[in-house]
Amino acid sequence: MLTRRTLMIGSALALTASAARAQDWKSKYPELVFAVVPAENASGTVDRWQPFVDYLSKELGTKVTLRVANDYAAVIEGQRAGNIHIAYYGPASFARARIVGVKTDAFAIDVNGDGSKGYYSVFYVLAKSPYQKIEELKGKAMAFVDPNSTSGNSMPRFVLDRMGIDPDQFFSKTVFAGSHENAVLALAQGTVDVAANWWNAPDDSNLTRMLNKGMLKNADGSPMTKDDFRIILKSDIIINSPYAYLSDLPHDLKAAIAKAFLEAATKDKADYDRLSDGKNRPWQPVANADYDKTIELVKFVDELRKKKS
Template sequence: MFRKIIPLALLVGSLFISFAQAAEKLTVGLIATTSIEDTRKRWQPLLDDLAKSTGTEVTAAVSTNYNDILAGLKNNTIQIAWLSSKVALDAVEDGKATVFAQMVKSDGSRGYNSVLIVSNKSALTSFEQIVAKPGVFIFADGDKKSTSGHLVPAYYLFAKNKADPAKLFKKVLSGNHQANFSSILRGEADVATFNTEEMDRLKKEAPDQLDKIRVIWSSPLIPNDPIMYRKDLSPAMKTRIEDFFANYGKQKANAETLKNILNLSGFQRSNDAQLKPVADLALFSVLRENLNNPSLTDAQKQKKFDEVSARFGKLSFALEIARIK
């Protein structure tokens, strides 16, 4: 009786693939818009379900610092990440990660708004009142890598009104959404950036706190945040991750988990093309900073302009290709 002989190379290759699949673990990077503990608690049920669905150990890396999550995604200590669109652009440009899903809100919307808030006791009712009194008010701005906290208001609120926050306000603070909200409640700032996602959360969980602030400006719609993974994950793992997120929320058991995260109903499949509107804003922001930089000569400004234009031209082309695909 003859036995089937398996080539040694094939056997070793098979064992290597099996070992690699078994050893593949996932760390999900999350931005803490409230506290680290609170964010971890909200996402943990989803992470547990992701582990069951993929048959893989899943852990979370939570930080209030966008750079921490971005660095983890780049150096492979993080394989999946929830990032703001602005930071996601950096990850796409680095070439290590790509967008595979987009958040969908409970009302089915795929976007949200950046807002400017004040205390409900404030006499301020419009941005024009602030512009009329330069050097009087204290402003709590968002992290510079935050889409709704900084990038969107920097363009739609300040640039379009030809206003420079550094000159307009008596003092400029910087923090995440929770810090900005708290600065208004404590009277440490007169006006702050915030967003409608956080307002929806407060409406459900702390309506008494939400009643203490008032919105005096709202931006155009911002595309909902992307979910990314590293490009070098195995094809099989990518498929399991994509299918998990695309189907999560279709079962009633997941509904409460999604609402607790950011009042979500689920996730839709997506790609890098969803970042194109934010890329245009980022380009404008960088060009404006260079143009207004007093330490640069006209020649240096022109050189910077050419470099930035070429860089974003290449990025925009890549995003457009993603849309066509």
């Protein structure tokens, strides 16, 4: 027969068991590593992310260390080795991780200010250039971002292939800039004639964030504006970037990580807003299956590479 006393005892036992499990994973994981790939320079990435990581440490009750990875491959290999417990992936790099067998699970996704969960790959040229469409850039120099970047490589190559364009043959030179910022800088400085990048909306893109920080200057030292750049091609929508934790982390730890992320916009609003310059809505749950189409895209790009080898 259930009584108030037995219910109270049961609740107390459940709380004790839960606390014991938490203490168990904290002894096994005295430190968690959270890795991100810089879309900007490394110091800017630390400034943007460290306050949130401090919040995460407080919520989990264990130390969380921010790691700014050199590139997406480093994040993939870090999770494969078990050295990175939580990672902020690009869609293509997460798909790549799943393809190569990394045991990682997506749990949260970026949400745009309008509520959508996608973004675009765009091709930028300088507004002062004569180029109005991609076909006019034959024999010119093209900047991609990173081999495992969705908007900076996989989607641009997919879009160009649909147009019958092989970038390595069509352009006189193709380079991997290493980051989205570097690709825009290469275009602004005249090193390349066209650059791939990510774009959410007219007032929310890597370009607008760089402009807001005063990173782009004209030859005379005056600040550049959005009017100094032109988009000549935009892709179909790409699902937003996921946050993923190692699949074999304890269930209670994974639940605590997800809870901390999903509550961040309320509990740590100032630091959450810093991550997107106040553009994004709160993170929402996401699943591995939501990236199945991205896996197809990455496999398509892999097939293109095989044909050329």
